[in-house]
Amino acid sequence: MTGRTLASSPARVAVRRPAGVVTRQRRETAVLVLPSVLLIVVLSVAPLLAGLALAFTDARLVHTPHYSFVGVENFTKLAANSMFWASFRIGMVWAVSVTLLQLVAAMGLALLLNADLRLRGLARVLALIPWAMPPVVVSIMWRMIYSPNAGPLNALLGSIGLPNDINWLGSFTTALPAVIAVGVWVGMPQTTVTLLAGLQQVPPDTYEAAAIDGAGAWRRFTAVTVPSLRPIITSITSLNFIWNFNSFSLVYVLTEGGPGGQTMLPMLFTYIEAFQNRNIGYAAAMGVVLVVVVVALLGLYLWSQLRAEDKP
CATH class of the missing domain: 1.10.3720.10 (MetI-like)
Incomplete structure (x- = not known):
């Protein structure tokens, strides 16, 4: 009986943690992770999405860019x-x-x-x-x-x-x-x-x-x-x-x-x-x-x- 009580006590302690402590720990984790996530989004995810969007346009590198959606035309041209x-x-x-x-x-x-x-x-x-x-x-x-x-x-x-x-x-x-x-x-x-x-x-x-x-x-x-x-x-x-x-x-x-x-x-x-x-x-x-x-x-x-x- 004592063995079961001691073995199960860590689980009860973890379950009985105050809700405020859990919330605070989650907030601290989010604060620590947020700078890395922002850098990944700004430097990797955003350029990747922008490049993916440009792939479906007729964009050209000019002083005053004007481009329109062309669908898969670029990929069709690329295949040939x-x-x-x-x-x-x-x-x-x-x-x-x-x-x-x-x-x-x-x-x-x-x-x-x-x-x-x-x-x-x-x-x-x-x-x-x-x-x-x-x-x-x-x-x-x-x-x-x-x-x-x-x-x-x-x-x-x-x-x-x-x-x-x-x-x-x-x-x-x-x-x-x-x-x-x-x-x-x-x-x-x-x-x-x-x-x-x-x-x-x-x-x-x-x-x-x-x-x-x-x-x-x-x-x-x-x-x-x-x-x-x-x-x-x-x-x-x-x-x-x-x-x-x-x-x-x-x-x-x-x-x-x-x-x-x-x-x-x-x-x-x-x-x-x-x-x-x-x-x-x-x-x-x-x-x-x-x-x-x-x-x-x-x-x-x-x-x-x-x-x-x-x-x-």
Whole structure:
């Protein structure tokens, strides 16, 4: 009897709280949450709704705008725009390639930085340098590296007897791979830091137990490291995919979408349509399509990852 009374007492205390206390707590919670909600509404929800509304108009970027409702005309026009869908395919190749290569390179670097090596602290600081540099500065630096005439990359190739006159950013065959390499270099530090934090949370006893059972280095990596980091890998991969697909400044400074549209990412195509061709309504329709497609792909990826984690 006493056990039941003690066990049930917390529930009775919670139920018997004065109504004034509950109301005050709710008000305090609302006051604390309200600034964040207002920022989200003003900076995210409102622009999204405004862009969605513009997608159904013939709005143009002029001094005295006059536009009218055109229904789904922009989307119909967009469906027949082969250049936009070509840029979308390029954007998918860019986003998937950069995201996967970032993950592989960052995993290797994180494992290295997690090892007990000399000057490990200095190496961790140096690994963050690409992340700390502004994208415009990174783009200018890599344009100098890729320069076909005086770039250090071609000079290095020439010193070992390889062709040294490659126009990395001006050739149809090398422009996109060269830009992807820059994207991997820029985004790798963020992924490295995230994976390194996860590695430091894996109990060392787990590796010791696996080693005692006869597991080699690769087996310990696949059986211990990867399962332990799976939630982190899922989250950072999702964020990197969104970030890479929506990237603009890096490619704009490097190639401006050239040569011949070989690096024309969807966001760059949308920017040109909005601010050079001044077709705001049409560009808004492109943005809506991109948001829907990216959210759908990301939802499918997250669903598959969560489903895999639920399996025994």
